[in-house]
Amino acid sequence: MQVKKPLILVTNDDGITAPGIRNLIRIMNTFGEVYVVAPDSPQSGMGHAITINDTLFCNKITISKDEPQQEYSCSGTPVDCVKIAVNEILKRKPDLCVSGINHGSNASINVIYSGTMSAAVEAGTQGIPSIGFSLLDYSLEADFSPAEKFIKQITRQCLQNGLPKGVVLNVNIPKGKINGIKVCRQANGYWKEDFDKRTSPLGKDYYWLTGEFVNKDNGEDTDIWALEQGYISIVPAQFDLTAHHAIKDINSWNLK
Amino acid sequence: MQVKKPLILVTNDDGITAPGIRNLIRIMNTFGEVYVVAPDSPQSGMGHAITINDTLFCNKITISKDEPQQEYSCSGTPVDCVKIAVNEILKRKPDLCVSGINHGSNASINVIYSGTMSAAVEAGTQGIPSIGFSLLDYSLEADFSPAEKFIKQITRQCLQNGLPKGVVLNVNIPKGKINGIKVCRQANGYWKEDFDKRTSPLGKDYYWLTGEFVNKDNGEDTDIWALEQGYISIVPAQFDLTAHHAIKDINSWNLK
Numbered sequence: 002m003q004v005k006k007p008l009i010l011v012t013n014d015d016g017i018t019a020p021g022i023r024n025l026i027r028i029m030n031t032f033g034e035v036y037v038v039a040p041d042s043p044q045s046g047m048g049h050a051i052t053i054n055d056t057l058f059c060n061k062i063t064i065s066k067d068e069p070q071q072e073y074s075c076s077g078t079p080v081d082c083v084k085i086a087v088n089e090i091l092k093r094k095p096d097l098c099v100s101g102i103n104h105g106s107n108a109s110i111n112v113i114y115s116g117t118m119s120a121a122v123e124a125g126t127q128g129i130p131s132i133g134f135s136l137l138d139y140s141l142e143a144d145f146s147p148a149e150k151f152i153k154q155i156t157r158q159c160l161q162n163g164l165p166k167g168v169v170l171n172v173n174i175p176k177g178k179i180n181g182i183k184v185c186r187q188a189n190g191y192w193k194e195d196f197d198k199r200t201s202p203l204g205k206d207y208y209w210l211t212g213e214f215v216n217k218d219n220g221e222d223t224d225i226w227a228l229e230q231g232y233i234s235i236v237p238a239q240f241d242l243t244a245h246h247a248i249k250d251i252n253s254w255n256l257k
Numbered sequence: 258m259q260v261k262k263p264l265i266l267v268t269n270d271d272g273i274t275a276p277g278i279r280n281l282i283r284i285m286n287t288f289g290e291v292y293v294v295a296p297d298s299p300q301s302g303m304g305h306a307i308t309i310n311d312t313l314f315c316n317k318i319t320i321s322k323d324e325p326q327q328e329y330s331c332s333g334t335p336v337d338c339v340k341i342a343v344n345e346i347l348k349r350k351p352d353l354c355v356s357g358i359n360h361g362s363n364a365s366i367n368v369i370y371s372g373t374m375s376a377a378v379e380a381g382t383q384g385i386p387s388i389g390f391s392l393l394d395y396s397l398e399a400d401f402s403p404a405e406k407f408i409k410q411i412t413r414q415c416l417q418n419g420l421p422k423g424v425v426l427n428v429n430i431p432k433g434k435i436n437g438i439k440v441c442r443q444a445n446g447y448w449k450e451d452f453d454k455r456t457s458p459l460g461k462d463y464y465w466l467t468g469e470f471v472n473k474d475n476g477e478d479t480d481i482w483a484l485e486q487g488y489i490s491i492v493p494a495q496f497d498l499t500a501h502h503a504i505k506d507i508n509s510w511n512l513k
Contacts, residue, residue: 048336049304049369057452057464080304080370085464088450110382112498113305113375114336126366126447158510165503167445182512186499189423191382194344196313208313208341235512237503242368243442247421247493254414256438256491 007033007096010086014044014079014116021102024145035070038086047116052077079120098124101134108173108224109190122240125169132170148174171236180231187236188223190216263289263352266342270300270335270372277358280401291326294342303372308333315341335376354380357390364429364480365446378496381425388426404430427492436487443492444479446472
């Protein structure tokens with residue numbers, strides 16, 4: 002009996018030619034039939050944005066003639082890519098969606114700004130088991146090789162076990178030597194901004210957004226802690242944002 | 258003794274001139290000192306996007322000479338507006354951030370696509386009590402008047418009681434007669450896309466994203482149910498996305 006190969010959708014937010022996604026495609030080719038639908042340009046920080054007031058282009062392209070995957074380059078956001086892949090390109094619902102490998106961390110609160118993770122979350126809302134992978138190295142020359150065996154292990158386990166309903170995985174990978182894998186909660190942190198104010202040649206003020214991540218969480222069960230100890234962090238993330246513990250509080254308000 | 262007036266930040270995603278925000282500003286002027294920092298153009302569906310590879314403009318403007326609020330029009334996304342307000346414009350951390358009134362629903366899964374709610378969430382990450390308001394009427398001529406006394410009541414209660422840590426409120430308001438307020442959980446739903454494929458005059462294929470919201474949830478404790486019964490829904494929403502219940506599951510994987 003021949004076992005049917007899993008159908009795997011690969012996307013990212015750094016753009017279809019970024020080294021991170023090229024490595025992820027190569028790894029996914031060892032697991033199944035791979036379709037790539039990814040942005041034609043960098044889309045970092047796009048969060049869960051979708052294109053509702055503009056057209057979308059999505060073109061079949063060949064980047065690596067010697068590799069077996071099908072590839073499409075899309076003018077939209079990472080979330081657009083997942084929507085168009087599932088509805089227009091793939092012949093059936095994929096068995097897995099992987100997003101990344103992002104060049105840079107998506108640990109802690111970064112998950113809500115991240116195009117990489119938003120693509121994974123979008124696939125999750127459509128009932129597709131989904132994983133976002135990020136490496137803590139912004140460089141285009143980042144070394145993805147120490148991560149490879151761990152990405153394979155997580156992918157294999159996800160294909161074997163599936164994921165709990167309404168849950169996607171946020172996987173962050175430390176730079177350099179990797180000590181193992183920890184399943185974590187998202188650390189409590191935020192971005193403290195520091196806008197760089199400048200004046201244009203025509204005398205008009207403008208700003209560049211810059212900032213610094215602040216970790217307010219000393220817990221040893223968080224993604225930030227695991228990464229600092231050289232572990233890969235896996236945070237199971239949900240898109241039901243309901244703060245169930247707060248319903249009772251708000252119900253005690255005078256709302257009559 | 259004179260009581261210090263609360264400092265209130267108002268933003269939205271439909272743009273600073275949209276009727277929804279003009280109504281919200283008018284209501285907030287009855288509670289405190291109001292600063293408006295809102296997008297200069299519509300930003301619906303921008304989710305939690307931020308501007309990291311481009312400049313931001315933020316200009317003081319006057320839209321209503323007879324109203325007391327300070328107003329700034331910003332070239333960025335709703336989340337950019339909150340960041341620039343808190344860091345560059347306001348003299349201190351505001352006591353409250355309100356976003357909206359959105360023209361259209363942000364119930365159920367819409368919360369993750371919504372610029373309105375992402376602005377509220379961003380303020381929440383900075384420790385600011387925060388509420389997103391949405392009316393289930395896309396029309397520019399929507400009637401906001403039935404909602405007014407309820408928005409006042411929710412705002413008053415929020416200023417009096419504060420909000421639980423890490424929680425913001427997602428308030429959706431039915432169109433027409435309002436039967437009261439219900440505190441709810443987010444209904445389990447998703448968007449089923451139906452791309453409209455066309456060909457440009459130059460022969461190139463392109464797509465328009467269209468779709469239909471699918472509610473998979475029959476619970477009578479959900480926001481969708483409350484709205485269908487003519488109630489305002491309040492969902493306490495959190496930005497810690499950790500699916501705590503799933504940590505044990507994933508820990509049972511073979512990750513050694």
